[in-house]
Amino acid sequence: MKSYIWSLPTRVFHWLFVVLILLAFLTDDDKLLNYHALIGYGILTLLIFRFFWGYLGPKYSKFKDFPMSMKDVKEFIVNIFNSKQKYIGHNPIASYVMIGIFIVVFLIIITGILTLGIQEGKGLLSSLNSSFFKEMELFEDIHEFLSGVLIALIAAHLLGILSDRVLHAKHETLNSIFSGYKVTKEDESIKLNIFQKLLAVLFLVIFIAFLIYNLTTPSNPLIASSYESVDYKKQNALFVKECGSCHTLYPPHTLPKKSWITLMSDLENHFGDDASLDEEDNINILDFLVKNSAETSTQEASVKILNSIKNKDIIAITHTNFWKNKHKNISKEIFEHADVKSKANCKACHSDIEKGLIEDDKIKNIRAYM
Ligand code: HEC
């Protein structure tokens, strides 16, 4: 006999969850960070719905109907080869995987919002950037570790479905997430009450409104950056005139104090050019560079360049391992393109760098140079 087990809201939740998690993995790329973050918030709204549904929803979708006691687990394992199963909703192992997925996804989103705030100075927790920027990589590492755990849980989920199809094919479990129906001994069908229907519709409306809001308001508080652009002309016109004439105006916070001192002490032999200044101008510019060096910045690039240089005698950003690593997938041909010419020509790809910013969403699509 066929019983209706998974209501429409449960199935819609499942498939939206699948699609958004897939999109989250596909947008794991610096240039797509804003989309990645918005997808994360989208998944959070789905999880909040699922949380309410787990307490107020229909039978089998409720958390209390997940058979999770040790006794259930033991019984399930002992009878695993029995093609007739007594579980109408999730079986005990599947219940653990399901709850595991919900908890891990929730933690991924929380650490994602923390990373976005602390590392990028963006989004709801951007205010944490100034106090916790030194730990930026810790939060990113946790976020990535948990994503690995999620992949393992998803693999377990798929493996579970596969083995269920082999061992307990009669119940048509796989089919049930499309149609809602499973094969059971007696009629165990559920029916949504009016309150549950309203709850589901309400969340669907919120979810769609959220999507529309994000697509139409790209710089909303969920992802807005807390960094302000700098007008270097106003701050130090001499610096702009002398250091922005031959190449990109490298913001002072892209190199540590020590590098600026070394660089400014030998402008006659400056990367094969003579960029020498009279003493007064040199002191003026050096003072400005040192006052605003990487040590004074909480931006991701500054922290990472600083960590990459440490005590080494490096006076070029492009000589740091951090820079080399970030650009290792860009081919030589692109850097040699007529509109780029050099690795050091940052502004060909980072349109906001001369305003003191290196925002992920301002990175030019390098296909323009292919
Ligand atoms: C006469 C031209 C000229 C002037 C003026 C000049 N530079 Fe340069 N600079 C160069 C050249 C050429 C390079 C090497 C660029 C390359 O590798 O393509 C360079 C490279 C650099 C780099 C390394 C970039 C990297 O990461 O590879 C820094 C930092 C730098 N200059 C800072 C300054 C500062 C600060 C000033 C102002 C005091 C200045 N430059 C003025 C010509 C100049």
Ligand code: HEC
């Ligand atoms: C030919 C284009 C190109 C040039 C030139 C270039 N970059 Fe990049 N840069 C990129 C791309 C593309 C990425 C993103 C890589 C990725 O997907 O992770 C990137 C990433 C970065 C990042 C990391 C951003 C983040 O938030 O993770 C920093 C910092 C950076 N570049 C600084 C510089 C600086 C400084 C210069 C000049 C000295 C420079 N880049 C020159 C294309 C370029």
